[in-house]
Structures are given as C-alpha cells and as structure tokens.
Amino acid sequence: MSAIHKRSHLVDTGWVKTNRPVWVILLVGLCAGLILQGSRGLWSPDEGRYVGAALQMLGSGNFLAPAYSPTELNFSKPPMTYWVIAASLKLFGNNTWAARIPYALSFGTTLALLFLFGRRVSPRKPWAPSLVYATSAFPFLTANVVSTDVLLTVFETLAVLGFVMATWPVHELPRRQGLRLMWLGFALAFLTKGPPGLLPLLPIVTFSVFCGDWRSVRRLFDPVGFVLFMVIGFSWYAMAALRYPWLIHYFLHDEVYGRIFTSMHGRHAGAIGWAQIYVPVLVVGTFPWWTAVSGALGEFFRPGRLRKLRNERSIQLFAALWLVIPLLIFCLSQSRLPLYLLPLFVPLALLSASRLETGFDIHSNRTRGLLLGWVILLLSIKGYAAYGLSAKDDNRRAAGEIASLTAGADYAAVIFLEDNLDSYAVEEQTPWGVRLYLDKPVYGVSARSPDAAAQLCAAIQAQGRALIVVNQALPATALETMTRSCRPTLHLVERWRSNELVLAQQPIL
Incomplete structure (x- = not known):
C-alpha cells in the first residue's frame, strides 16, 4: 500500500470512528x-386545526x-404546514400516523443539520450538538406534535447553517453558496x-456588525440568494393578496401588530406572562443538560x-446572540x-456541545446507560x-x-354550534381534527355572531344533511330560532358530553 493511500485509509477510518456516534x-x-406517532389522537386546538385545514385542501383542491x-x-399561518401534512396524508392515507410523519422526519433532519454545525462548534465531537438536542426533554417530547414550530425549526436551522458555512468554512466551499x-x-x-421565521436574521446582522461593520451586512445579501428568497418566500403572499385584497390589512393588523403588541389572542400576555410560560420550558426542557447549558x-x-x-469572531458568540435576541x-x-421557543433549543444545543468537548465520554458504559435510561x-x-x-x-x-352515538344516522358534515362571540374563539373551541376520523367536513359557527343564522343555514343547505x-x-330554542329562515327538519339524536346532537335535513324543493 502506498504511503498516500495508507494515510488516506487511516484518515477515513479515523473519521468513521470519531463520528460513529452520530x-x-x-x-x-x-x-x-416515529415511535408512538399514531398512538395518540389529534389534540385540540392546534393539532386538529392544522390537520383539518390540510384535509380541506385535499378535499377542495384549493x-x-x-x-x-x-x-x-x-x-x-402561511400554507407550508398544511401543504406538508396534506402531502403526507395523500401519500400514506388519512390517519394520525401519516399526519405526524413530517414531524418525525423534521426531528431527524434537525439532528443531521446539527452535526454539520458540530464540525465547527465542537470539532473533536461533532456529534455533540445532535446528542444534546435529541435527548433534551422539550425537543424530544415535541417531536410528534403537529404544529408549525417543528417545521420552522428545521428551516431556521438550515438558514443559519448557510450563514455559518459562509462565515466559518470547513472546506473550500464558495461563500455565496x-x-x-x-x-x-x-x-x-x-x-x-x-x-417570526426571519427572527434569526437579527442575530446574524448583529453579529456581522459587532464583529465587523455594516459592509459585512451588505455582503449577506447575495443577489441570487435574495432573489431566491423573494420568489419562494413571497410568491404565495402575492397570489393570495391578489385573490383576497383584504389580506394585507389582516396580516399587518392581526398577525403582526395584534400578536406582538396586544393580548387579543389571550396567550399569556402581561408583564410576567413570559416568565410563567417560558421559564418552565427552559428549565425543564433542557434537562438533562443543565450543567452544560449553565456552564456555557x-x-x-x-x-x-x-x-x-468578538476579536476571534467566535461561533459561540454567534450562538449566544442567536439564543438571546x-x-x-x-x-x-x-x-x-x-x-x-423550540427553535432556540438549536443554539442551546450548540452552546452546550462546546462544553462537552472535554470531560464527556460517550463511550463510557455509565454514560451510555444513563442516556439509555433517560430515553x-x-x-x-x-x-x-x-x-x-x-x-x-x-x-x-x-x-x-360521536360515531357511536349516531350509528346508522346519515349526515354529510358536522357543525359545531359554539357559545362564543368571535371567530377566534371558534378556532380554539371547535375540534377540527374529528374530520380525520369521521371523514366528513367540519364547520364551526359562533352562535352569538351577527351572521350566525346565515352561516348555519348556508352550511346545512350546502351539505343537505348535517349533524349539529x-x-x-x-x-x-337557539337552534330553531337560528334556522327559521332555511327551515330544515330537526331531529334530536342523542346527547354528547351534555351537548345536543341534532340531525338537520334541508327539505328538497
């Protein structure tokens, strides 16, 4: 064997041995x-809402x-989450397991991306960030939760990896790539x-200015990359706004201003709401890596x-900015x-991994036993x-x-008539996910809204027969009063959780 070939063989063998844990x-x-992906049913409000919207896309073709x-x-929310779930349901069938497949794959992809980070953060143990993220309580337990945030974590991690590859290249990869x-x-x-998907841009810009100057920020805007962002990122917004002109006001007022500056959505607002919701997530969610996190x-x-x-343009400094800002x-x-907070567990994993370079032996039987027990x-x-x-x-x-109580009944849709005042309350209270299991469209109607009667009658007329x-x-007398204008035949079938199950049939004219 030649000296060059022998040296190459030793390097390859060493690389494989060093990175075998990954x-x-x-x-x-x-x-x-993947384990237990389909064992738990969809939970309201978010899981049922996302899967219900994906099924509506498949059913309507819109x-x-x-x-x-x-x-x-x-x-x-923009449509990416619904598109991904709809694609999985189309490929694997309408079941809970298929609805959650994208999230298991996203979890695995995040671990793979973290390994590429690890080659820069902890070169002697490049698998360490993946290990920390994979076994931290919060990422592990949310890996099969249907949401936007698991997918968002993958895409934000991919974006920041691109910045890291351009700033701290390992190989002679062109910076623009x-x-x-x-x-x-x-x-x-x-x-x-x-x-919110662009939040990591703030630490990227801050780091570029803090460790360089404003010219560093200008260099971030690679022309081809920025055009790619505009075409992929904005095309759906442009097409949707052209078809629904009121969307621009809705996005800016409700989804930006409302979420950031008001408590209109009732999600732990107030001066100490952040502590009540985020402190437990960070404290419990980072277990069992508390020592590494606090040390970093x-x-x-x-x-x-x-x-x-700052003088070293350290990647650890960037990871800290990515977490804190x-x-x-x-x-x-x-x-x-x-x-x-789920995307922030990526920089937390990077910071913790830098502390595992010394004093952590994954080959130790004790370490492996503890990790196995924890998993x-x-x-x-x-x-x-x-x-x-x-x-x-x-x-x-x-x-x-519901299926058990209405066995033998013929209806084409389920309408939940809710006792609330606005559309947001309907979003939160309606179990949209029952559509996956009953294979019927689901409507939510706010009984106290001014157009409740019109909404209810329109749904009954569109479906012919509906379970309300x-x-x-x-x-x-609420139901009879609200359906007076369309006059369907109403028949009380049963009671479900103290709610009335009423079959409504639109008369054939």
Missing part, C-alpha cells in the same frame, strides 16, 4: 420520532387559501410562519471573555406559547400521553363517541 444518534432520534371548512378561510442556502432556508421559514452561558460573564470572543423578543411580545423515560412519557391520559381534547376520542353539535350553554 449515526447512532440519528437512528435513535428518527426512531424516537391549495392557495387555507380553510377550516368549505366556508371558513384561515390565513393565521452558503448565503444562498441561508436565503433558501429563510424563504421556507417565511412560508411556514411569516415574519456562564462563560460569557467572565471578565474580558466577550471582547476575546429572539428570546428577548418572545418575552416582549404579548402572544406567548411554549412551542415558540426510555421520555418514551414512557409519550406512551402515557398516548394510552394513559384521557384528554378531553382528544379528537379521535371525540369522533369515536349544539353547545350545552345555548338556550333550548
């Missing part, structure tokens, strides 16, 4: 995401305008959640440390939910949620109960 981590992560039902549009990858990731993130964050408080990291914005915003415990928690927890918001359970779930808090 293949185990990716396999465990993928299996952890992939431009997300909708809960044939008459209720839903532009609260990394920037184009960055803008592609941001385009997909923007199609997933709108402006504590490094920045050492005298002269910040200046040193979006977190501050989330805390200041008046709309707060636990899953908003089994996390899987047990998922199992309990699937089999031991009888959640009242479980849409599969609700659909099973009348909220128990409504007056006994």
Whole structure:
C-alpha cells in the first residue's frame, strides 16, 4: 500500500470512528420520532386545526387559501404546514400516523443539520450538538406534535447553517453558496410562519456588525440568494393578496401588530406572562443538560471573555446572540406559547456541545446507560400521553363517541354550534381534527355572531344533511330560532358530553 493511500485509509477510518456516534444518534432520534406517532389522537386546538385545514385542501383542491371548512378561510399561518401534512396524508392515507410523519422526519433532519454545525462548534465531537438536542426533554417530547414550530425549526436551522458555512468554512466551499442556502432556508421559514421565521436574521446582522461593520451586512445579501428568497418566500403572499385584497390589512393588523403588541389572542400576555410560560420550558426542557447549558452561558460573564470572543469572531458568540435576541423578543411580545421557543433549543444545543468537548465520554458504559435510561423515560412519557391520559381534547376520542352515538344516522358534515362571540374563539373551541376520523367536513359557527343564522343555514343547505353539535350553554330554542329562515327538519339524536346532537335535513324543493 502506498504511503498516500495508507494515510488516506487511516484518515477515513479515523473519521468513521470519531463520528460513529452520530449515526447512532440519528437512528435513535428518527426512531424516537416515529415511535408512538399514531398512538395518540389529534389534540385540540392546534393539532386538529392544522390537520383539518390540510384535509380541506385535499378535499377542495384549493391549495392557495387555507380553510377550516368549505366556508371558513384561515390565513393565521402561511400554507407550508398544511401543504406538508396534506402531502403526507395523500401519500400514506388519512390517519394520525401519516399526519405526524413530517414531524418525525423534521426531528431527524434537525439532528443531521446539527452535526454539520458540530464540525465547527465542537470539532473533536461533532456529534455533540445532535446528542444534546435529541435527548433534551422539550425537543424530544415535541417531536410528534403537529404544529408549525417543528417545521420552522428545521428551516431556521438550515438558514443559519448557510450563514455559518459562509462565515466559518470547513472546506473550500464558495461563500455565496452558503448565503444562498441561508436565503433558501429563510424563504421556507417565511412560508411556514411569516415574519417570526426571519427572527434569526437579527442575530446574524448583529453579529456581522459587532464583529465587523455594516459592509459585512451588505455582503449577506447575495443577489441570487435574495432573489431566491423573494420568489419562494413571497410568491404565495402575492397570489393570495391578489385573490383576497383584504389580506394585507389582516396580516399587518392581526398577525403582526395584534400578536406582538396586544393580548387579543389571550396567550399569556402581561408583564410576567413570559416568565410563567417560558421559564418552565427552559428549565425543564433542557434537562438533562443543565450543567452544560449553565456552564456555557456562564462563560460569557467572565471578565474580558466577550471582547476575546468578538476579536476571534467566535461561533459561540454567534450562538449566544442567536439564543438571546429572539428570546428577548418572545418575552416582549404579548402572544406567548411554549412551542415558540423550540427553535432556540438549536443554539442551546450548540452552546452546550462546546462544553462537552472535554470531560464527556460517550463511550463510557455509565454514560451510555444513563442516556439509555433517560430515553426510555421520555418514551414512557409519550406512551402515557398516548394510552394513559384521557384528554378531553382528544379528537379521535371525540369522533369515536360521536360515531357511536349516531350509528346508522346519515349526515354529510358536522357543525359545531359554539357559545362564543368571535371567530377566534371558534378556532380554539371547535375540534377540527374529528374530520380525520369521521371523514366528513367540519364547520364551526359562533352562535352569538351577527351572521350566525346565515352561516348555519348556508352550511346545512350546502351539505343537505348535517349533524349539529349544539353547545350545552345555548338556550333550548337557539337552534330553531337560528334556522327559521332555511327551515330544515330537526331531529334530536342523542346527547354528547351534555351537548345536543341534532340531525338537520334541508327539505328538497
């Protein structure tokens, strides 16, 4: 064997041996995401809402305008989440397992991307960021939650990876290729959640200015990459706004101003709402890596440390900015939910990995035993949620109960007549996910809205025969009063959770 060939063989063997843990981590992560995917039914409000909208797209063929039902549009989120779920349902069938497949794959993809980060953050243990993320409680337990945030985490991670590849190249990869990858990731993130998908741009710009100058920011805007972002990220917004001109006002007023500056959505607003929702997520969600997380964050408080990291253009400094700046914005915003923080567990994993370069031996039997026990415990928690927890918001359970009570009845849709005042309350209270299990369109009608009677009659007339779930808090005569103009035949079938199940048939003229 020649000296050059021998040296190449040793390098390849060493690389494989050094990075063997990453293949185990990716396999465990993928299996952890897939296990119990279909065991738990869809939960209201979010899981049922996203899957219901995906089914409506498939049923109507309208992939431009997300909708809960044939008459209720839903532009609260861009369409990427619905498109991904709809594609999975089309490929694997209408079942819970298929609805959650994209999330298991997203979890695994995030781990793979973190390995590419690891080659720069912890070169001696490039698998460390993947290990931290895969076994942190919050990312692990949310890997099969149907939401926008699991997908958003993948796309934001891809975007930041592009910036990192351009700023800290490992191989002779042209800088512009990394920037184009960055803008592609941001385009997909923007199609997933709108402006919040661009939050990592703030730490990118801050780092570029802090460790360089404004010319560094200008260089981020690679012409091809930025055009790619505009075409992919904005085309759907442009087409939707052309068809629905009122959308621009809705996006700016409700989805930007309303979520950031007002409590209109009732999501842990107020001066201390951020502490009530985010502190538990960060404290419990980072277990069992508390020591690594606290040690990494504590490094920045050492005298002269910040200046040193700035002079070195340290990737650890960038990871800290990636964590802190979006977190501050989330805390200041008046709309707060636990899953908003999921993308921030990526920089947390990067910071923690830098502390694992020394003193952490993954080949130790004790370490492997503890990690295995921890993964089994996390899987047990998922199992309990699937089999031991009888959640009242479980849409599969609700659909099973309704189907049992209405066995033999003929109806084409289910209408939930809710006792509330506005459309947002209808979004939150209607179990949209029962559509997956009953295979029938689901409507939500606010009984107190001015056009409630018109909405109810329009739904009955469109479907011919409908099952109306009348909220128990409504007056006994509410349904008859609201349907006076369309005069369907009403027949009380049964009671479900104290609500009336009423069959409504539109008379044939």
